[in-house]
Amino acid sequence: MSAHVEIEDLSRRFGETEALSGVDLRVERGERLVVLGPSGCGKTTLLRAVAGLEAVDRGEIRLRGERVSAPGLRVDPARRGIGFVFQDLALWPNMRVARQLDFAAGRRLASAERAALLERFRLAGLERRRPAELSGGEQQRLALARALVAGPDLLLLDEPLAALDVATAEELRGVLRAIARERELTIIDVTHRQEEAFELADRIAVMRAGRLEQVASPEDILDRPANAFVARFVSRAAMLDGTAAEGAFRCALGAIPIPAGVTLPEHPRLAVRESRLEFRPGADGAARARVTDRAFLGETWRVEVDCDGARLRARCAVAPEIGVEGGLEFRGTPWFVSGGGEA
């Protein structure tokens, strides 16, 4: 059985810029895939190509097994059975809420149907309002309702939550998850925000400069990044150089045991996330470090430390003074990435 979305060797150029370069991707039915990457990496172009809003120079896109995009072929967006939520929402300023839904549905909704939809997206009572008269959260919910009103089985989200405050964004992610479960909806969401990716995704695809760097589950992306870029971008991990000998990796953090079965890449580097490092002021540890900066995260402290010349981020249970020395401990399973050819 074919996947819901299949992308093969997809490339797209804008003048001298290669926005997409040989992208291969499969998204299964009902899966929630989040495409994560820095600004300008090509993730929006990828999404727009899936929607048929962008032509492709090479490769092809298949939806439900049917070829919809290839060089010289572009099935009309309206015939792809998709819902699309734009980054700036693109609500139609000339239409009231009810009319936006009717228009997107391509018919006049029955009152009961419309009422249910408005209720579902907490827009009841706002039918007569225009987009400019809605709050940011209401506009987001309307954009989502509009994208889903025609009953698509594939929802494409282009960073629609980027401009929202934390609480509203969290609420909307909850709505999205619930709807995805109810309707067995396939979702492709592009974002540059890690927390959104982890909260929503079954799988995450990390992009850089038009290429996919890694496609994996959130746990794998976090714990087993494919390379230094993924580790740095997703979890702001530090890369520590060292040497492997006698079953241990010797670096600024001391000798880190290499787990059984782990094969080290060429020029191995230890990927160190801040949540894996614990700093204890005044105490001893595997390594000594000095605090250079600190920030309160709510329940714990994040500290920046200097450890034998390496600048690392670590967690600390108490408020450390700037300049204080203490012990640094690495916790959890170590993960090594190749240091060769890193940009």
Next chain:
Amino acid sequence: MKRARLLVAIPAIAVLGAVVAPLVWAGVGALRGDVGSRWARLNGVILDRMVNSFVLGIGCALVSTLFGLALVWAVHRREFFGRRLLGAIYVAPLLVPPHIHTVSWMRVFGRQGYLSNWLHDHWGWQFDIRRGFVDVGGAPVFFPGTMMIMVSAFWPLAALVISAGFRQIAPRQEEAAIVAVGRRRAFRGVTLPLLAPHLWTAGFFVFIFAITCYGVPALLDTPTIMLEVFFTSANVDPLAAWVIAIPLVATTVAALLFVLLGGGRRVWEGRSLDPGRVTSAMRPRSATAGILAWGILLVTAGWPLASLLHKAGGPETYRAIWNNVLPQVKASLILAVVAGITIAAAGLLVAGFANALGRRRGFLVEVLALLPFAFPAVVVALSLNEMWGSLSALRPDGLLDRWVYRGMGLPLIAYLALFLPFGVRGVRATMTRLSPRPEEAAMVAGRGSLATFTSVTLPRLAPGILAAFVLGYILTLGELVAGLMVNTDRWQTAQARVFNMIHFSRDEEVAALCVMIALLALVPTAIYAVAFNRRVEVL
């Protein structure tokens, strides 16, 4: 700061005064003296003429808006051969003044035109472009030939306004509709409603131009109100002409107020936000759209120019008239350059003054600057003659008499009054699109108002100021009525000469002079388009 404001305010108020005062002067004058006989002229005949003008204006506005929409839609939302070139040159018909459009169309559809003769020879049809239809009370009220020629001259105005509308629509809003319901319904449900204020404004603009046009109806003997006003002004009493122009002025002022205060306000105020990029997916390839768009331009601009070139014949015609028309061509060129500079400078002053006053009061200033736009050129010219004639009579052969009333001053003030709106818009449109942050940064850095203006503001406004100059130059070069009414012999314009030559039936020479004027209009436009990679935009 205060002194800087005064430096802008005083000349700006002087400009507004120079433009508005003559209209008030003549209006008040019309209410004094032989008031009874003047008002008696406002009779049934005038109202009949008004109906003809109204029908002409409405028809012209509808068809021009349709043409403008079709062409601009093709340029903005379809891909075809030469799309970019077409987008840059579609204003070309504006380079040919309406009365010259008339001359060229008469060569095809006039009583002795190519096609009229052919129709008569082959089908026995007696075709005449001047003919009127739909009799009401024994007189025709619909003149399709006149309307068609006006459409061919004025539709680019509609296209300019609609094009501004397309540039303001966020492409993502259309894409959202395309994804949901497909292209056709997206166009009907989203694009058209979002364009509605621009469509209305375009229609009203063309309506004002058509209803106040003198050259086309004069050459085709179409009984419009403008002909009555001109005739009365020239042969009876200028102030009586002011009175019979009242229904016309009331209509055009109402149309202008709709544009400024009604639905068109959104258009007029413009938007500073970048709505986003139009992607290739939004521009599917369409040969039909290309044929339609190029067809509109070639028929309305290509045809008149080709017909004039053909009629003028070889270089010998140009050589033959060169010495005869040189004084008028020189006068036109000097007037157009000086008027272009004056209009751009006055536009900058008034726009700067309006900006300094804030949103609401600034808008009122702009309304005041645009008001003469609603007055037909005949009324503006006769008002100027009345006021400056009276003032110069106070001291015959004084400065006012020599430099203004009998010199270059009066035609310049006339062109300023007629075309200041374009100067103000050219600059204001650029002003509203610019972020004020660079100016604020210069102020914070301790630069004074003058240094900030000359080093930061002026360079950023340069495209708008140049657009105002080019528009002022082109419009002055093509202007007919003020040239006929206020210019002294020393400053007789080439257009006035063309108009006189038409009546002596020297077709080749008329055509050659028209080609020369079109070339004079084309050169700065082409330089501007190439140097700034853009069209002359007023919105």
